[in-house]
């Protein structure tokens with residue numbers, strides 16, 4: 047799958063098959079995060095791979111906007127050092143690397159925001175100096191994704207040519 051094709055077709059996947067993702071695919075997804083560029087190459091991040099079903103259930107219970115995390119094959123919790131000024135941007139880029147790498151392997155995922163950060167930190171033994179940015183659950187999609195059917199603003203509304211307000215196309 048080419049890069050643009052992955053970007054064009056990837057969708058938020060919120061329900062998963064009860065099927066394990068091969069260890070090499072899990073490792074490749076984690077490697078994609080590690081290889082991502084960050085501001086000044088500071089790499090202010092940590093990625094906690096959660097695979098145990100009991101832990102995924104507990105994580106799902108804490109993710110009010112992503113309870114389906116409980117049913118994922120695995121999840122990766124992304125945190126950044128609290129003193130990092132670019133941490134959220136760096137983490138967002140690493141998350142996109144993981145989402146696209148997973149998608150190429152047929153694995154769906156989604157960004158889940160973290161409301162109960164203290165409890166998630168306690169669950170995972172993470173220090174208070176780690177700002178949690180997102181939980182990313184992964185798994186083979188339970189339903190066939192509507193490839194490329196995206197609900198997005200038209201190009202002319204958000205892309206400008208030369209000056210703001212001049213539609214690119």
Ligand SMILES: Cc1cc2nc3c(=O)[nH]c(=O)nc-3n(C[C@H](O)[C@H](O)[C@H](O)COP(=O)(O)O)c2cc1C
Pocket residue numbers: 056057058059060111112156157158159160196197
């Ligand atoms: C920064 C960010 C935060 C998000 N938070 C959540 C979330 O907490 N729960 C959830 O189910 N989806 C979350 N999403 C997924 C978006 O709702 C989803 O990508 C968007 O509605 C577009 O849908 P699509 O990706 O299927 O085209 C988040 C996405 C981003 C980029």
